Amino acid sequence: MNLAARDAPFLDSLRTLRCAAAVVVHGSALRAAKALHLSQPAVTRAIQKLEHVCGVALFERGGRGMAATVPGRLVSRRTQALLLLLEQGAKAAHALGARHHVALCSAQHFAARVTPSSLQALAAIALCGSEARAATHLQITPATVHRVLEQLQHLVGVHLFHRSTHGTRLTPAGDALLHRVQLAFAELRALHADLAPWRGEVRGELVIGALPLSVSLLLPTAVDAVFRAHPALKIRAVDGTYESLVQQLLRADIDLLLGALRFPPPDGIQQKVLMEDSLAVVAQAGHPVFALPKPGLADLLAHEWVLPLPHSPAESALHRAFAQAGLPPPTSRLYAGSPTLTRAVVLQTGRLALASLAEALGPEAAPLCIVPIPLPQTVRHIGMAWRSEGETAADLTSLLDVLQGTYAAAKPGPKKWLHRSAAITPISMSQSGAGQALSLAYTGAKP
CATH class of the missing domain: 3.40.190.10 (Periplasmic binding protein-like II)
Structure with missing residues (x-):
């Protein structure tokens, strides 16, 4: 499974998310507009549109400006994390790639200007391996895919793709950018989960990577308990080797790994032992x-x-x-x-x-x-592992709590x-x- 097959909610709202984060930082639509080089009405409309998409109020308006509500601060934190990941992706690509043209844009400029369609095309080309198949996956024309990829490559300033008669593959610079984009998509999914409780629900999709032996002991019970508490939540379970699932976890293709743990854990992974099994x-x-x-x-x-x-x-x-x-x-x-x-x-x-x-x-x-x-x-240590980078989403936090409670209650x-x-x-x-x-x-x- 690849991240391109997973949803990235709010990706189409990337521009309005940037506006909301700027308003939180600067305290008013006017000051945010100056920082973003936009008009104040444009920022105000962007905030109103984002509040409609999120289904909650993100700001309290007053004579002294705009104060972020709790959901507004959640949006700002996730957006800032997303923009930082995009900056890191651009820096990693600059370090690895051959220049596409003379001038390189700054990482901050890339994060501020990259479009949702460019990020979608990057993930799709990595998944599909050719512009034609990526176009089918995204339901657009191959010419549009080609144009968007060229725009992305020009914006970053280094070569991201290698084209041949066999298709299109990412260069090392493209792979480095893709990794951060995948983590940025994970921030969007986490934001979707964070806002759901403010609408009176917990929804979204969690993907669990299950290792063989011992996982079936209590996982079904824990999943059933999560479903009873959160009827709108979806959970998908996949299996694989430890090495493949860790890579999927680091790429944000999966959200949680369950099974026999390794010590010490790989970089970027935190883990917790739930039980021992012989x-x-x-x-x-x-x-x-x-x-x-x-x-x-x-x-x-x-x-x-x-x-x-x-x-x-x-x-x-x-x-x-x-x-x-x-x-x-x-x-x-x-x-x-x-x-x-x-x-x-x-x-x-x-x-x-x-x-x-x-x-x-x-x-x-x-x-x-x-x-x-x-x-x-x-004796082996059975437990769960998840990414240490970033803030854990509400739906994953709920599952972690239920898993820990289920294993503790049944620990023999x-x-x-x-x-x-x-x-x-x-x-x-x-x-x-x-x-x-x-x-x-x-x-x-x-x-």
């Missing part, structure tokens, strides 16, 4: 390992595996468990990061695999069976999980010996 070896009912009187890790090396993705926390935990037993890790030609695919491979081919212990204890895990070998070395202690494991019969598979496996696997794990 891993367990799982197999289909009737697997030969259940016929052994007391299986150990060495016995697992004789069987085929579907292994976690390379360099993932699950793979590291598996290697650590075997290394502490003085054994080499299992080898395989098959790797999977999808729990659904891993489950299907285990059930259809008889391979062994790793699974979240807490998920394996749930009734939906049937007919998978836990192999009776404790893996206390496989050993006795609670032991009781739960004994009560669940669908995965006990007593006829295959997995009932004993379940309790043994649990008691050796660290919740």
Whole structure:
């Protein structure tokens, strides 16, 4: 998924947002007009138009000027952050790009003059790879896309695009500008979320990047709680590897990452641990390992595996468990990061695999069976991560609070999980010996 596929609310109001931010800074439409080189009536009309779009009053008018309301200050903060990101984008492009013409505009001039259509075209060309496909995506003509991109390139003053018979791609300078534009779009979405409560609602769309293993434990419950509190909010969940989701998070393609965390977190990311979860070896009912009187890790090396993705926390935990037993890790030609695919491979081919212990204890895990070998070395920190730059939007703040509360309320202690494991019969598979496996696997794990 790319940011161009996501909404950028208020982008068409970029000019009026600049006016509103200037009025907040200067305290009156007259002084803001002088700073922006506009007429006072033009600034006044811009503010009225923006208030209509936002659906709330942004200023209180008086004899001494215009005082920003709380929503007005929210608009100003988000707009100032957006303009700063556009300035940073221009500076980054200047540092990396070959000059398009002799004179370079200042970064401040770029942020003050760039148009919504130019920013939309930049995001669309990065998504689509050609001016023709970008035109279809934006529902305009290819000639218009070409003209707008040339205007953008001329305004920045460096080459942003490389055109060939295969299409149009961004230069390093274009990529640097695009990154800041994507973050600027995220500020617009955050502004939309910030203003919604002042209209008596919380709306918008959040995109969650979910890592495999453990995320399904409490995320559905948390999402359901958010929906009950905010019926107009939309949530989209996508999956992927940690590396790909972190890049999407930094580009503002997603708003939140959930799953096994890395330490220390990457630059630009803040994170919070919600719970700890161990891993367990799982197999289909009737697997030969259940016929052994007391299986150990060495016995697992004789069987085929579907292994976690390379360099993932699950793979590291598996290697650590075997290394502490003085054994080499299992080898395989098959790797999977999808729990659904891993489950299907285990059930259809008889391979062994790793699974979240807490998920394996749930009734939906049937007919998978836990192999009776404790893996206390496989504790992982499950939590959430989001961008550290900028102010968290109201809708994301609500989701973060609900997630933290949901995990805190359901955080298991050993006795609670032991009781739960004994009560669940669908995965006990007593006829295959997995009932004993379940309790043994649990008691050796660290919740």
